[in-house]
Amino acid sequence: MKYSKQEVLQYVQEDDVKFIRLAFCDVFGRQKNISIMPEELPRAFEYGIAFDASAIKGFGDETHSDLLLHPDPETLMQLPWRPEHGKVVRMFSTISYPDGHPFERDTRQLLIQATKEAEKAGCRFAFGAEQEFYLFRLDENGNPTKIPYDYAGYMDIAPDDKGENIRREICLTLEQMGIRPESSHHEEGPGQNEIDFRYSDPVSAADNVMTFQTVVRTVAQRNGLFADFSPKPLRDKPGNGFHINMSVKADHCPDALCYMIAGVLDKVKDMTAFLNPAENSYERFGSNKAPEYISWSSENRSQLMRIPAAAGEYRRAELRSPDPSANPYLALTLIIYAGLNGIEKKLDLPMVADFNLYKADPAVLRRFQKLPADLNSACKTASDSAFIKKYVAEEILHIYCG
Numbered sequence: 001m002k003y004s005k006q007e008v009l010q011y012v013q014e015d016d017v018k019f020i021r022l023a024f025c026d027v028f029g030r031q032k033n034i035s036i037m038p039e040e041l042p043r044a045f046e047y048g049i050a051f052d053a054s055a056i057k058g059f060g061d062e063t064h065s066d067l068l069l070h071p072d073p074e075t076l077m078q079l080p081w082r083p084e085h086g087k088v089v090r091m092f093s094t095i096s097y098p099d100g101h102p103f104e105r106d107t108r109q110l111l112i113q114a115t116k117e118a119e120k121a122g123c124r125f126a127f128g129a130e131q132e133f134y135l136f137r138l139d140e141n142g143n144p145t146k147i148p149y150d151y152a153g154y155m156d157i158a159p160d161d162k163g164e165n166i167r168r169e170i171c172l173t174l175e176q177m178g179i180r181p182e183s184s185h186h187e188e189g190p191g192q193n194e195i196d197f198r199y200s201d202p203v204s205a206a207d208n209v210m211t212f213q214t215v216v217r218t219v220a221q222r223n224g225l226f227a228d229f230s231p232k233p234l235r236d237k238p239g240n241g242f243h244i245n246m247s248v249k250a251d252h253c254p255d256a257l258c259y260m261i262a263g264v265l266d267k268v269k270d271m272t273a274f275l276n277p278a279e280n281s282y283e284r285f286g287s288n289k290a291p292e293y294i295s296w297s298s299e300n301r302s303q304l305m306r307i308p309a310a311a312g313e314y315r316r317a318e319l320r321s322p323d324p325s326a327n328p329y330l331a332l333t334l335i336i337y338a339g340l341n342g343i344e345k346k347l348d349l350p351m352v353a354d355f356n357l358y359k360a361d362p363a364v365l366r367r368f369q370k371l372p373a374d375l376n377s378a379c380k381t382a383s384d385s386a387f388i389k390k391y392v393a394e395e396i397l398h399i400y401c402g
Contacts, residue, residue: 002074018086027058029327069093080176107329122251127205130243144226148191189237206328229324232283239284242322263342270385273378275322293368295353
């Protein structure tokens with residue numbers, strides 16, 4: 001349900017809401033928030049709530065430190081793990097300078113703008129996220145260890161799969177918040193889990209990823225566990241992926257999905273520093289079904305881009321290189337612009353790779369470009385890219401790759 005400002009004010013007044021969290025994220029996608037009291041909400045809607053941007057990495061220094069948060073009433077959610085009496089709610093916020101113009105490092109605002117640009121071009125994108133995470137035990141002092149919560153395998157069941165009840169609690173909590181998971185299961189790694197989401201518009205999809213990680217970490221902690229979303233928590237085990245399912249409907253363009261895929265493949269090397277921004281992001285590539293080459297296939301899960309077996313409204317593409325260290329707002333922004341480029345230019349798909357690239361003949365592999373081998377290579381490609389410079393603010397590019 002989407003609320004108006006007046007409906008939010010009425011809800012807060014009538015439903016015993018005591019704290020309102022205004023959520024945002026830094027340029028790397030790490031969620032932040034400031035809590036305000038109910039009597040401050042009208043001021044927040046009209047003028048915004050000031051905060052010290054110099055304390056947020058990448059947001060500025062002491063000389064120009066004031067920024068304002070503007071809550072989005074459509075994103076109102078109650079936090080169900082907080083007390084029933086004296087409720088806590090949360091709204092995502094956009095960020096502006098004191099004079100009102102948008103803050104260029106507000107990546108949520110970048111995604112809002114990209115969505116508007118797509119609509120102007122007659123294109124409507126939809127995204128569904130799949131995020132993997134490990135559950136690790138805590139030591140006697142409550143600090144995370146690298147001891148997995150269980151040693152089950154792919155889609156195993158209880159009692160081997162000890163994460164079943166944790167996933168159930170996560171899914172029920174998300175449902176209470178109005179977010180509908182599509183499926184959940186144990187992944188290949190020991191203590192590794194995955195929960196998938198239904199399709200939604202780009203901004204809601206990115207908001208849901210941010211909410212999901214918060215809920216997973218909260219539920220894990222309440223159960224005496226640590227949830228690890230890092231790209232490669234255990235060196236010799238599968239890494240965590242952030243698989244992005246995407247579809248597009250375009251006016252007067254029945255082949256928009258194919259053009260979109262071609263556009264993403266054309267620019268994915270340029271985007272990799274933002275899809276895989278951690279040093280150990282690159283330890284995933286080339287093993288355990290994580291891609292290494294810029295390729296696509298109809299069903300092969302070792303490819304960068306996969307078109308799952310589906311029909312009608314469920315026909316989609318799955319980008320398999322990103323990992324959960326990516327800022328979802330920035331990732332979806334770049335995917336939209338790359339997709340639009342493919343649709344506008346009617347780019348042809350490259351040769352299909354319906355075979356296992358891990359076992360392919362070297363002569364065949366030479367036909368395909370590789371993804372960057374490390375973060376330095378990815379940053380060099382991004383820094384030299386006219387595409388990235390067009391859609392990513394210079395300050396953000398410098399923060400990632402400077």
